[in-house]
Each structure stands twice: as C-alpha cells, then as structure tokens.
Amino acid sequence: MTTGTAREKLIRWPLMLIAVATVLGPLLWQVSTALKGAGESTVGFPGTLLPQDPTLDNFVTAFRQIPLLRYVLNSVAISAMGMATTVVLATLTGYALARIAFRGRSLYTTLLLATAVLPFEVILVSTMLVTRGLGLNDTLLGVVLPQAVSIVAIFVMRQAFLRIPNELAEAAAIDGAGPFQVFRHVMLPSVRGSLAVVTVLGFLDSWDHFIWPLVILSDPAKYPVNVGVQYLSGTFSADQRVISAAAIVVMIPPLLVYFLMQKQVFRGLSEGALKG
Amino acid sequence: MTALATEPRVRTQARRPEPPPRRRHRWFVPLLFVGPALVLQLTFLFLPLANTFVLAFTNASTIGGGTFTGLANFTELMSDTTFWHAVGRTFVYMLVAVPALVIISTCLAVLVNTRLRGTALVRPLLFSPMVLPLAVIAVVFQYLLDSDGLVNQILAGLQLVSEPVPFLSDPDLALFSLTAVTVWKGCALYTLITLAALQNVSAELDEAAQLDGAGWLRRTVGVTLPQIRGTTVMIAILAAIATLRVFTEPYIITGGGPGDSTQTIVVYLFQKGISPGTDAGYASAISLVLFVFVLTVSSISWLISRKARA
Numbered sequence: 001m002t003t004g005t006a007r008e009k010l011i012r013w014p015l016m017l018i019a020v021a022t023v024l025g026p027l028l029w030q031v032s033t034a035l036k037g038a039g040e041s042t043v044g045f046p047g048t049l050l051p052q053d054p055t056l057d058n059f060v061t062a063f064r065q066i067p068l069l070r071y072v073l074n075s076v077a078i079s080a081m082g083m084a085t086t087v088v089l090a091t092l093t094g095y096a097l098a099r100i101a102f103r104g105r106s107l108y109t110t111l112l113l114a115t116a117v118l119p120f121e122v123i124l125v126s127t128m129l130v131t132r133g134l135g136l137n138d139t140l141l142g143v144v145l146p147q148a149v150s151i152v153a154i155f156v157m158r159q160a161f162l163r164i165p166n167e168l169a170e171a172a173a174i175d176g177a178g179p180f181q182v183f184r185h186v187m188l189p190s191v192r193g194s195l196a197v198v199t200v201l202g203f204l205d206s207w208d209h210f211i212w213p214l215v216i217l218s219d220p221a222k223y224p225v226n227v228g229v230q231y232l233s234g235t236f237s238a239d240q241r242v243i244s245a246a247a248i249v250v251m252i253p254p255l256l257v258y259f260l261m262q263k264q265v266f267r268g269l270s271e272g273a274l275k276g
Numbered sequence: 277m278t279a280l281a282t283e284p285r286v287r288t289q290a291r292r293p294e295p296p297p298r299r300r301h302r303w304f305v306p307l308l309f310v311g312p313a314l315v316l317q318l319t320f321l322f323l324p325l326a327n328t329f330v331l332a333f334t335n336a337s338t339i340g341g342g343t344f345t346g347l348a349n350f351t352e353l354m355s356d357t358t359f360w361h362a363v364g365r366t367f368v369y370m371l372v373a374v375p376a377l378v379i380i381s382t383c384l385a386v387l388v389n390t391r392l393r394g395t396a397l398v399r400p401l402l403f404s405p406m407v408l409p410l411a412v413i414a415v416v417f418q419y420l421l422d423s424d425g426l427v428n429q430i431l432a433g434l435q436l437v438s439e440p441v442p443f444l445s446d447p448d449l450a451l452f453s454l455t456a457v458t459v460w461k462g463c464a465l466y467t468l469i470t471l472a473a474l475q476n477v478s479a480e481l482d483e484a485a486q487l488d489g490a491g492w493l494r495r496t497v498g499v500t501l502p503q504i505r506g507t508t509v510m511i512a513i514l515a516a517i518a519t520l521r522v523f524t525e526p527y528i529i530t531g532g533g534p535g536d537s538t539q540t541i542v543v544y545l546f547q548k549g550i551s552p553g554t555d556a557g558y559a560s561a562i563s564l565v566l567f568v569f570v571l572t573v574s575s576i577s578w579l580i581s582r583k584a585r586a
C-alpha cells in the first residue's frame with residue numbers, strides 16, 4: 001500500500017471512476033428509464049439519459065397493473081423464514097459440532113464438508129420429486145425448507161463457538177448450569193458478531209434464490225419478486241419503464257441491508273476468504 | 277455466492293485437530309442440537325442425492341413410474357449431440373469468464389488497495405453487485421444489451437458502430453454477451469476476496485523492493501501478487517465451479533437461444549427434467565455428469581492446495 005502522492009492520484013482516480021461508472025452505469029440507466037414518462041423515448045445517447053420530465057408513474061403502474069406488492073410480500077416471507085431457519089439451525093448445529101462430544105460427530109462433520117461442494121443443480125430434479133412427494137409443491141414452505149440449512153453458516157457458527165475459552169463454560173457448569181443454560185446464557189452472548197454475519201448472509205441468500213422457487217412454484221400468485229419480475233418481463237409487459245421500476249424495487253432491500261450492514265458483511269466474507 | 281466465499285476456510289479448519297473433548301452430556305442433548313438440521317438434510321440433501329444415483333439408471337418421469345434400464349441413459353447421453361454441444365458451450369463459458377474474472381478482479385483489487393482519499397467510498401460501491409439478485413441483473417442486462425439498449429446507444433453515440441451490435445440475437449455473439457453479465461456481477465465478490473488477501477500481505481518485502489529501486493508496477497507484479505497466489509488460484513476454482521452451474525443468465529436473457537446457441541448444461545438439464553421435459557431419469561444422468569465435472573474441478577483445487585502446503 002502506498003500513500004497518496006500526486007502521481008498516484010493522477011493514475012488511480014480516473015481508473016476508479018471508470019470502474020465505478022461500469023458498476024453504477026447500468027443501475028443508473030435503469031433508474032433513469034423507470035423515471036421516464038410514457039411519451040418520452042427510452043433510447044438515444046446521450047441526449048435522453050436524463051429523464052426530461054421525471055415521474056413516479058411507472059412505480060405506481062408496476063404496483064397497480066402487476067402484482068408487484070404480492071411478489072415483494074412473498075419474497076419478504078421467504079427471506080424472513082430462510083433467514084430464521086439459517087440462523088437457528090446453524091447456531092444449534094454449529095454449537096454441537098464445536099462443543100458437544102457425541103458419537104458420529106467427526107463423521108457428520110466430514111459429511112457436511114463433502115456436501116459443501118455439491119451444487120444444488122445436481123439434486124434439483126430429485127429434490128423436486130421429494131418436495132412434491134411431501135405435498136409441499138407450490139407452497140412457500142416448499143421453497144424454504146430444502147434450502148433452510150446452510151452448511152457455510154454452520155461452519156461460521158462452529159468457528160465462533162470454538163473460539164470461546166473453555167474456562168467460561170466450565171465456570172458456569174460448576175455453578176450448576178445445565179447444558180441449555182450454558183448455551184443460552186454463556187455461549188450465545190459470546191457469538192453475537194457471527195450471529196449478525198449469518199443473519200445478513202441468510203437474508204441476502206434467500207432474496208437471491210431463483211432456480212428453486214421457479215421449479216417448485218406453479219401458481220404465479222406465490223412467486224417471489226425474482227421469479228415474478230422475469231415472468232413479467234417475459235409475458236405481460238413490454239413497457240421497459242415499468243419493468244425497470246419493478247427491478248429497482250427488487251434491488252432496494254438487499255442494497256439497503258448491504259449498506260447498513262457493510263462492516264459485518266465484509267468481515268464475514270473476508271474472514272472466510274483470508275484463511276483460505 | 278457466499279457459500280463459495282467461505283468454503284476454503286471450512287476446508288482448512290477441518291484439518292486442524294478437533295477441540296479437546298467436552299463434558300459428556302445425556303444422550304438426548306446432542307440430538308436436540310443436531311436433530312433439526314439433520315432431519316432437513318436427510319430429507320432434502322442426502323435422500324435426493326441418493327435418489328439421483330438411482331433415477332439415473334431408470335426411465336422414470338417426473339410424473340411417476342419408471343423401470344430400471346441399466347446404462348441406457350448414459351449410452352443415450354454419449355450420442356446426444358445436443359448435450360455435448362451444451363457441454364462445449366459451458367466450457368467455452370468457463371474459458372472466457374474465468375480468466376476475465378480473475379484478471380479484472382485482481383486489477384480492481386490492486387487499484388482500490390490504497391489509502392487514497394475517496395477509496396473508502398469507492399469500495400462499497402464497487403462491491404455492491406455482489407448483493408444484487410442475479411435474476412434481476414439478468415433482466416437489467418437484457419435491456420442493456422438490446423439493439424437499442426444503453427451499450428448500443430453509447431457505441432452509436434461515440435460513432436464506433438453504424439449499425440446496432442446484435443449482442444443477444446447473433447448466435448455467435450450471444451454466449452459472449454452472457455459471459456459479460458457473469459463477469460460484471462462476479463467481479464464484485466472476487467475483488468473483495470482478493471482485496472482482503474492483499475491487505476494481509478506483509479509490507480516488508482515491498483519496502484525492501486522499493487529500497488532496491490523497483491517501480492510500483494514491478495513491485496506489484498513481482499513482489500505483491502506472488503504472495504496472494506493461493507487466493508488467486510482459489511477464486512479461479514470458485515469461478516470455474518460457478519460457470520459450470522450457469523443457468524440464470526441464459527435462462528432469463530436469451531432463453532438458451534437464439535437457436536440453441538446459449539444452451540448450457542444446466543439449461544439443458546432443466547429443459548429435459550423440469551420444463552418442458554419430464555424425463556427425470558435422463559435429467560438425473562445429466563446431473564451426474566455435471567457432478568463429475570464439478571468434482572474434477574474441486575479435486576484440482578484440492579491437489580493444488582495440498583501441493584502448496586507440502
């Protein structure tokens with residue numbers, strides 16, 4: 001790392017601007033399209049990049065003409081459930097793997113590691129058959145349950161519990177605390193940071209899911225936004241302004257979470273990467 | 277995406293000695309902790325995985341039925357030119373997207389690895405595509421790459437082209453347009469991982485090289501980057517596995533077309549087993565071939581990391 005000399009600024013700044021423009025450009029164009037009135041052309045460069053007469057009509061149309069609100073609510077429900085199951089299951093399992101001696105623990109750990117590289121697409125058809133066999137097809141529960149356990153989250157929590165010094169748990173046990181009291185009052189409060197990371201990642205992951213809800217849901221009224229928006233862009237509306245408005249609505253929640261929880265997200269992701 | 281990011285740590289940790297044995301609990305205590313996740317995994321992970329191996333040797337439909345047909349699916353697969361074209365395309369995807377992802381991410385990470393003012397603002401913006409849903413990115417780029425989309429407007433505005441470039445409607449070009457979308461989205465995560473590695477590099481070697489009079493570029497290429505070689509290999513492997521699984525981009529943006537020019541392995545698997553096809557047996561055979569490809573790439577990464585450790 002070097003300090004900011006004048007020459008460095010001269011080289012780095014323009015390059016950084018180009019990089020940021022490449023990332024933000026498509027998104028800003030989307031915002032611009034969404035704000036354009038019905039009579040305004042969406043093509044032509046650079047003249048029409050800024051909407052001449054900005055309007056929020058397209059957002060209103062998106063919510064009124066197409067069931068966008070329903071899609072958003074479906075996504076919120078799926079993400080909330082996905083986040084909750086990820087956090088709860090990862091915490092319980094991670095704790096057991098880290099601090100409870102039980103028969104088959106190393107076998108289970110190995111099995112988890114082995115399946116961590118298994119792409120979901122490989123078991124896509126079979127998972128659909130199993131989920132349908134359980135009568136869960138076309139239900140939000142059927143969307144959530146097959147992806148409720150995050151192996152990555154389990155290992156993030158396992159690492160967090162491993163870092164807690166033994167003395168802490170032993171002291172509580174000597175004071176007469178049962179295993180669940182130790183877990184609840186000693187262990188959980190010590191892993192708050194990792195819990196935050198797993199929560200944020202759980203939300204972002206669920207919001208991103210596409211292929212599985214696409215496969216298991218057939219009733220458009222149950223679609224999450226991701227599936228809904230592509231379904232709309234393909235079938236109903238040819239109006240790019242409305243689709244752009246809908247796309248922006250879908251992007252706002254993850255961006256909001258990301259910018260609010262930046263520190264946690266970065267810590268979680270880079271902790272994982274650093275030790276690779 | 278996050279699954280991939282943390283995976284290597286998982287692997288290194290597994291080789292560490294297990295923690296000292298804890299106090300013994302009553303038999304049901306571990307079960308209460310592991311049970312809920314285990315039940316879900318038995319149902320939605322281990323059972324489907326085993327079932328995939330069984331189905332691949334049957335002519336089962338997703339509607340039901342099916343009898344054992346031995347290797348019939350696999351012999352059919354061997355002579356299925358549509359499948360091998362999909363495999364070929366997926367590997368082309370990999371050969372284009374992986375180097376692009378690695379090179380661009382490394383350059384970006386080096387670029388923002390500075391204390392220059394403003395970088396703190398640039399970084400989060402640069403990483404933000406990481407959290408945007410891929411399905412929505414695909415919808416955005418569908419318009420962006422359209423004949424009167426932003427890219428063509430810019431090219432025309434700069435008078436670089438006289439006719440709109442058929443990014444998505446030309447069979448020879450469509451696959452590469454899709455890789456561009458993958459790279460746009462993927463760079464965010466891989467740049468973040470590379471940047472994290474760069475920030476852990478010791479400054480001493482760099483300072484020594486500086487005293488020897490080496491310029492910035494030589495120090496970066498000759499001193500800094502070799503120190504993060506492990507991370508670079510890792511992101512290449514992660515990107516390779518991700519490209520083997522590519523589905524959302526072609527499914528949404530081109531629907532596998534024009535013709536079948538962007539039909540990848542997973543798109544074909546989807547078409548055979550889910551929609552419009554219902555051939556669960558054949559789709560499972562395709563799944564297993566995909567699994568073999570992914571395992572091959574993973575074992576390459578395992579071999580490399582073992583060699584690095586030795």
